[in-house]
Amino acid sequence: MSVSRLHLQLFTPPHTTFHHHHTNHLPSPTLSFPPRRFPIIRASSTSQIIASDSNGAGPGVPPDLGSIEVDAVTETELKENGFRSTRRTKLVCTVGPATCGFEQLEALAVGGMNVARINMCHGTREWHKTVIDRVRRLNHDKGFAVAIMMDTEGSEIHMGDLAGASSAKAEDGQIWTFSVRAFDSSLPLPQRTINVNYEGFAEDVKVGDELLVDGGMVRFEVIEKIGPDVKCLCTDPGLLLPRANLTFWRNGSLVRERNAMLPTISSKDWLDIDFGIAEGVDFIAISFVKSAEVITHLKSYIAARSRDSDISVIAKIESIDSLKNLEEIIQASDGAMVARGDLGAQIPLEQVPAAQQRIVQVCRQRNKPVIVASQLLESMIEYPTPTRAEVADVSEAVRQRADALMLSGESAMGQFPDKALTVLRSVSLRIEKWWREEKRYEATQLPSVGSYFSERISEEICNSAAKMANHLEVDALFVYTKTGHMASLLSRCRPDCPIFAFTTTPSVRRRLNLQWGLIPFRLSFSDDMESNLNKTFSLLKARNLIKSGDLVIAVSDMFQSIQVMNVP
Ligand SMILES: Nc1ncnc2c1ncn2[C@@H]1O[C@H](COP(=O)(O)OP(=O)(O)O)[C@@H](O)[C@H]1O
Ligand SMILES: C=C(OP(=O)(O)O)C(=O)O
Ligand SMILES: [K+]
Ligand SMILES: [Mg+2]
The missing domain is CATH 2.40.33.10 (PK beta-barrel domain-like)
Structure with a gap:
């Protein structure tokens, strides 16, 4: 085999962080640590890699084939179309009377739903609990990783029932x-x-x-x-x-x-939030956010209440105040939603497209996932095909490279929820492909988001890895990430190839489902990259998800390096 392997490595202490304001006064981290174990660039034969086993067992011991989990639909998609054509834009579906049955939820999951949204404006808590239980059962029994987003009612003025x-x-x-x-x-x-x-x-x-x-x-x-x-x-x-x-x-x-002056989070919302925490939802979306403080407050509440504090808080941008304080709100949140329904009732309609563009851009710069929501396929509540204008609107959101698109009434109470999802899927795929074929590299500047030197190293690694992936036309980026942070940094670069994100916990895996281009896998891995790679290669090959010769670039948050290699 004439496969080669390139290994770029940067050394920093794994758990030490330097505040970058101090870097002028401190010695460079590379100098203050032991000499490199490997040369900076290394080419080696892959045959060495296969010999060692992930669990420390010797060669010949069969790898644990059951120990990698990937979404059943993604697996089929990868097998049928190869990596390059997998969908990068994620899909959120609001669950309502039209889609709350187990089979209906399954149809949505098969159709590509990455996140199920429940809107606490409607229905009872018991109803929502039934939906959550069904999604959980679906994930458990059928091998999906659909995340759950709970959306608060907020203190809006609305009509009764x-x-x-x-x-x-x-x-x-x-x-x-x-x-x-x-x-x-x-x-x-x-x-x-x-x-x-x-x-x-x-x-x-x-x-x-x-x-x-x-x-x-x-x-x-x-x-x-x-x-x-x-x-x-x-x-x-x-x-x-x-x-x-x-x-x-x-x-x-x-x-x-x-x-x-109405509170952003009403007393009823706090009860719903307690319910969401108790049910272990993956995302809580907060309606009518006005300032960053409310988000910070909620995040500390969640951190104190939930066992692993692993619920992401999504700020819904749907008011004049949220636009005024956009940067701070997004900085404080784990993601944002362009909630065009209410936004269009608060600012003149003709200002909504520019607001959408700005929100998507700010989120990308701050490395936060962003969802474009409301009326994407409104006519499909009643009709089986979308209008041309709706298709153009969906295309525009995909072209802006939003992380996710959302269905509201189309999936909650419409007559054609599955058809609407199919439209989102096929339009996303087509526009993404067009973008890659046209090589439409954007001029978007991605500013540094981390405050610590080690975080800046991770960002630079991801920026470089994504750029290398584009230039070398690799088949996939691999990222080993415990918290999901390195995966999000790669996703932010919107590379040409898909990103296989390996993470150890099911909840991180579900949350990664909201981010552009990530294919989340659950896998237990060690701090030893060699063995992680070996294990991953053998597990993925055994499931026919990759093949010998595929070119991949691997990075991880345990080990600051970029490795370029062919699958052995
Ligand atoms: N849990 C539910 N129970 C009943 N109807 C629902 C539910 N969730 C959503 N819907 C219906 O779907 C429509 C669209 O959903 P969504 O956009 O989330 O809400 P809203 O219209 O309040 O902004 C709602 O107006 C409502 O008619
Ligand atoms: C998504 C939105 O919020 P909700 O559906 O809860 O009103 C919106 O206003 O666009
Ligand atoms: K809501
Ligand atoms: Mg709203």
Whole structure:
């Protein structure tokens, strides 16, 4: 065999960190540590590698073939299409009445759902628990690694439940009453009456204000206030849906009176968060985030409550304040969502695309996963094919290289959840392929994100490894990562080849599912890279996921090196 192996290695103390502000005063880490065990660049024959066994057993001992876990769908995709064409953009599906059954969830998982989202605005905690249990069972029984995201209700102003009706039609010229009264829930609501959840509503609105349902799907004008009741004239007819969001506008701008003082996390949200922690969800998405403090506060709450504090906090960017404080919020969070539904009700619609572009870019720079959400395929709630405009919108999010795309009503209550997922999948694949073929390297500058010198070394290693992978046209990047950090640094570079991320814990593996280009595997590994590589090669080869001769680049967070090699 004429395979060669290139090994670049940097030495820093594994557990010592230097604050980079101090690097002028401290000796360089490379100088203060023992001499290198290997030359910086080494070429060696791969035949040596096969001889040693991962568990320290001698040659000839069969490797533990059952000990690598990869998502069943990804495995099929890798086998059928080879690595290069796997999907890089991740898919989040909101689970609702249309998709909460076990078989329906399975169909979504088979269709490529990476993360299942439950929206605490709707349904009961028992209902959500059933969904969580089903996803867990699906993962356990069928070999998926679908992560669970719980989305809080937040203190938005919204309509009540329509007393059980699935919708109500508001016609042009009709007078409707929006009321903060506590109606008897066992009785039907009086005709053309809508309950509002925000107690200050009747005080805050003024005659002449415009009332927008779901950011303008239906419009009213406030014509009279009578105690707790607000009489409104319908000016743009449409369908009112249970718990639809309400905003009111005066002289062309959003009214933010006492409602702007509502807490980001309401008392009901805290109960939901406790529920999420108890259930061990993987992500908690926080609605209507206004500042970084609320995120920091929640993160310390989670760290104190949950055993391994391994729940990621996603900031939903959907308010004027969240755009104002965007950089700090994203810095404090573990990821963000471009929540275009409410965002489009708070800023003029024509500003939403630029806001999306900026949020995606800031997330990428700060190395945080970002989800583009809401109305991607809205027409598919009712129709089996998307509009051309929707396809163009999905393409744009993929072209911006967002980590993930999300379905809301399309999967929660639409008639074609699986078809909608197929559209996201095929459009993602096509645009990603087009990007690679056109060699559209972006000019995006990736600033350093770490504050410690050792973190900066990891970043430089990942940046270089990704660049080498592109230039050498390797088949895959391998990353051995306990916390997932090195994997995210590679993902941030958006390399041409997929990234096989090996991690030891199931929860890290599930969370990596949200990040662009990562194929997460669970594998127990040691601090010895030689044996990790041997073990991985034999396990993946045994499952026909890689073959002799494939060119890979490997990095790890235990050992600061870049290795280039052919699979033996
Ligand atoms: N758990 C649920 N139970 C009932 N309906 C749901 C549930 N989750 C979502 N839905 C339905 O799907 C629609 C779209 O979901 P989503 O976008 O998450 O919520 P919203 O419209 O409140 O922003 C909701 O308006 C609601 O009609
Ligand atoms: C995703 C969003 O939030 P929710 O569906 O909870 O309103 C949104 O507003 O776009
Ligand atoms: K929500
Ligand atoms: Mg929202």
